[in-house]
Amino acid sequence: MCSLRAEEGKLIVKVQIIFEDKALLLVNKPSGLIVNRSQTVKQPTIQDWLEENFKFKIFDWPKYRSGLVHRLDKETSGLLLIAKTPQMFEKLQDQFKQRQVKKHYLALVHGRVFPEKGVIRAALSRNPFNREKFGVFLGGREAKTSYKIIRYYCNKQLGDYNLLEISPETGRTHQIRVHLKYWGYPVVGDSKYAGRKTARADRRWCPRQFLHASFLAFQHPQTGRQLDFFCPLPAILKRALETLQPSP
Known part of the structure; x- marks a missing residue:
């Protein structure tokens, strides 16, 4: 460290x-x-x-x-x-x-995601009205994101949430966050794309954006050996999940 x-x-x-x-x-x-x-x-x-x-x-x-x-x-x-x-x-x-590197992220999103797994294909480019943001626009760069549900959460006060495993097949700026917002399931705590009001409410029980790069697999550039690495959720995100009630 x-x-x-x-x-x-x-x-x-x-x-x-x-x-x-x-x-x-x-x-x-x-x-x-x-x-x-x-x-x-x-x-x-x-x-x-x-x-x-x-x-x-x-x-x-x-x-x-x-x-x-x-x-x-x-x-x-x-x-x-x-x-x-x-x-x-x-x-x-x-x-x-x-695109030989495998990347998985864990994301907690608003709503009850359907279907349980799928692929989001939507071209992305910089937002012409806000240069700090990206969005889905005609003529943008190809972007592809696969997802699957890990667990569904339901809380009477806070609502419905899904923990997703996300696999971006392209590497565009803000790709995961923009695609999930576009699909109707913004990332918890994402003030840029979920909206300030929603993110402010999220931060009462989840102090940061709930997006974590949890898995990386690639070939060692010198030896050619396949390397797989896992990185568990930080404690602060685990505690946020404990706030919610897991459902079948």
């Missing part, structure tokens, strides 16, 4: 290392932490954490983003893959581009 600290030395967040070897690093990204630096980001990022705690060769080439092969949204927690060299970065990124 390594820590990310602000400039004045105050402890900000701890990042759990799931796996590490000479080629790559796999971490459990906490919710609330942005992955990449940018001119508009004014808070510590995973990229800062990497360069503060490690000395990977890939840091010498800015175009490789400190080895961050893919991204997770700020409020999403879970498995995040980092390459240590440019060669490993390119091999891993090629697996993502060829």
Whole structure:
């Protein structure tokens, strides 16, 4: 477990290392932490954490983003893959581009999802009326998301919810959140797409967005060995589920 600290030395967040070897690093990204630096980001990022705690060769080439092969949204927690060299970065990124990497997320959504499993196909692009959001628009980029129900929850005061396993087959920005909202089942605690009023009510019993990258499977870029990693729900999300009453 390594820590990310602000400039004045105050402890900000701890990042759990799931796996590490000479080629790559796999971490459990906490919710609330942005992955990449940018001119508009004014808070510590995973990229800062990497360069503060490690000395990977890939840091010498800015175009490789400190080895961050893919991204997770700020409020999403879970498995995040980092390459240590440019060669490993390119091999891993090629697996993502060829859709050879298997990714599963756990999401708690509003409503009673029907059917119990399915595929959402809807093209996505940036919202022309709000550049910070994405949406389903004609002429957007192809996007495909598979889902299946893990458990149904019913609470007399809070309503109906489903815990879903989500498998995005493409990797568009905000894809899971936009597709679930478009389908009529917004993610619990998602202030950007569920709506501020709904998210505010959610946060009374679920303090953060309920979206977690729980599974990642890929071929090791150096050895070719198949690697499968699981990352359980954070305790804060487990407690949120305990607030709800599971139903058959």
